[in-house]
Amino acid sequence: MTGASPQVCEPVTTNGTIAVMNLHAQIDGLAVRLSRTGTGEAQAPLAVAQGAGLIDLLNLRGHLLGRVADYEHAAELAEQLVHTAPDDGTALLARARSRATLHRFADAAADLGAAGRSGADTAELDAERAVILQALGCHADAMALIRAAAQRQSDFTTLGSLAVLQADRREIAEAERLFDQARRHYQGTSPFPLAQLDFRRGVMWHREGDLDAARSWYEAARRRVPGYAPALGHLAEVELLRGGTHDAVALLRPLTRTSDDPEYAAHLAAALHKSGRVQEAKQWRERAATRYDELVRCHPEAYADHAADFWLTVGGDADRGLELALQNLTFRQTARSHALFQRAVLAQNRVAQAAP
Incomplete structure (x- = not known):
């Protein structure tokens, strides 16, 4: 089975480059407004809503452009917002989303519980809980929440969530149907949700080994938002x-200038090594190694798995890879975490057998 063509149903949206420029402007404008808000006004509903909006926009930009610094800034703002408005459901929801972005799932779930007690919208809470459950590999529980939401209102968001969940479950035919259905339901003008959906569809086919289909959907996401780092x-x-x-x-070099995520430096090292540019590859490998060590220290839940993969491949250190894979397994008991750990064990065994 191969993926359907992105041209099958192609909604019209704002130009992606312009949309990113507008996103920068929104973030800057909100930051200025909030900086002018006095401490005594910080708990006002408008100020909380603006703070939560800024946090969500920073997390969005962090994803689109591969900026870990945006995730970290959002996390700091979320802590400040909850400190000034500890019983506000909007503030707690914003912090829950920010914590989930950095894979602090237990803390995020606690925030969702507190937000519920503060009167936050049940449907919104369930949507966030489904994201956490899916990330933890609890697919049946996540499916129940998303299907309940779809029964209330079958829209782009719920259909897209179902599509991604079915892709994670490797129910490919059903995922394809839902991806198409979600696209037909899209009524917005922002290119970001569609680019994210197409990217996740590409990930599904990449995981299935259909490189042509994966490439097609990554290209679709790239056309929608030319600077979309994960797709590139x-x-x-x-x-x-x-x-x-x-x-x-050619794809990776620009990303290493605009993103502080070491994944792109690591892939560039691999590409350069494969093309015979060994010395330049070594420089990028060292840069990626240093950055991964920083991120694992600061955000182990979010980066232990990526760092483990790096050390098992480009990094060339099976012992370090196994250490991080085991650490990751303590955070998430998912099929992917177990598969990563098994890879690490096999890699270490190969090294041991090759030793004199």
Whole structure:
């Protein structure tokens, strides 16, 4: 089975480059307004709503452009917001989303519980709980929450969530149907939700080993938002697997200048090494290693798995990879976490057998 063409149903949205510029402007404008808010006014509903809006926009930009610094800034603002408005459901929801972004799922779940006691919307809480449950591999529980939401209102968001969940469960035919259905239900003008949906569809086909379908959907996300870092990074991975080292390098170099996520530096090191540029590859490998060590210290729940994969591949340190894979397994008992741990064990065994 292969993925349907992105041209099957192509909604019209705002130009992606303009949308990113507008996102920057929204973030800057909200930051200025909030900086002018006095301490005594910080608990006013408008100020809380604006603070929560800024947090969500920072997390969105962090995802789109691969900026860990945006996630960290959002997390700091979320802590401040809850400190000034500890019983406000909007503030607690914003902090829950920010914590979930950095994979602090237990803390995020606690915030959702507190938000519920503060009168936050049940449907919104359930949507956030479903995200956490899915990330933890509790697919049946996540499915129950999303299906209940779909029964209340079958819209782009719920259909897209169902599609991504079915993709995670490797129910490919059903996921494809839902991806198409979600696209048909899209009524917005922002390119971001569609780019994210197309990216997740590409991830599904990438995981299934259909590189042509994966490439098609990554390209669709890239056309929608030209600077969309995850789509560009995964597209580079596909090009590398297909032997297109030059194309992979061309995709990755700009990302290493705009993103502080070491994944792109690591992939660039792999692409350069494969093309025979060993010394330059070594420089990027060292840069990625240093950054992964920083992120694992600060945000182990979010980056232990990526760092483990790095050390098992480009990093070339099976012992460190196994250590991080085991650490990741303590955070999430998912099929992917177990698979990563098994990879690490096999890699360490190969090293031990090769030793004199």
